[in-house]
Amino acid sequence: MFQLFETFGRIPNSIVDSGPNMLRIKTGLPHEFLNAVFRARIPEQDPVSAINSALEIFRSDRTPMMWWVGPSTEPQHLGKFLENCGLAHAGDLSGMAIDLESLHVSPTVPRELSIEAVEDDETLDRWVRSWASAYEMPEAVLPVLLPLFRKVGFESGSTFRFYLGEWKGNAVATSTLFFGGGVAGVYITVAPAYRHQGIGMAMTFVPLRTARSAGFRVAVTHVPTDRLGPNRKLGFKPHCTLSTYVPRDLDRRGKDAA
DSSP: OHHHHHGGGGSTTOEEEEETTEEEEEOOOSSGGGEEEESOBOOTTSHHHHHHHHHHHHHTTTOOOEEEESTTOBSTTHHHHHHHTTEEEEEEEEEEEEEGGGOOOOOOOOTTEEEEEOOSHHHHHHHHHHHHHHTTOOGGGHHHHHHHHHHHHHSTTOSEEEEEEEETTEEEEEEEEEEETTEEEEEEEEOGGGOSSSHHHHHHHHHHHHHHHTTOOEEEEEEETTOOHHHHHHTOEEEEEEEEEEETTSOOOOOOOO
């Protein structure tokens, strides 16, 4: 997951601070999903100073951001320290994994849904717009995101594959397949009005099949803890919890996209 988010560091003027005790990414774009802190190891002796220091780069120009807490973060109760520093608990995600050799379930694809690999600029434009819309990103980010995804998606030796889901011709869902760290990461978005119709399960299955054909043994994903059902049916098993926090004094723009 960290390698996936580091891709945002290829956005012009982005800052990527990657060290043994923290990964901090600031694109400067006005959305929390595009500015974040990962795998932070905060000293328990003086957590407030360390947390405020890490946040300063975002607070200095009021850039929305998200702080991720999970198995690679320290101390154990980091979330409590973040709340004491003015961050609000935004939600929990379940980190899940599947042994692709056990992928035997083939979900029924809704008749109205078509899924295609993104292989040209026109389809990529629809994919980016659908992806950004699912996270409620402002229109202003599109001219920046489109060149980024074009570069990482179409460059030689790309570790990305993108898939677009259309419902009766309207773009309503996206899949991102990312190869990194020896595993395949699968991440989907579904427009809120089209959820609970089997779209998410179908959009997850297609990249899983691609990953298995490419020789990968394990695929991972993360989904809201109250939406595990479709992934369990495919064979995913929960392995960890990822908690997210956002500063109360910075605008929160994003929503769950899956």
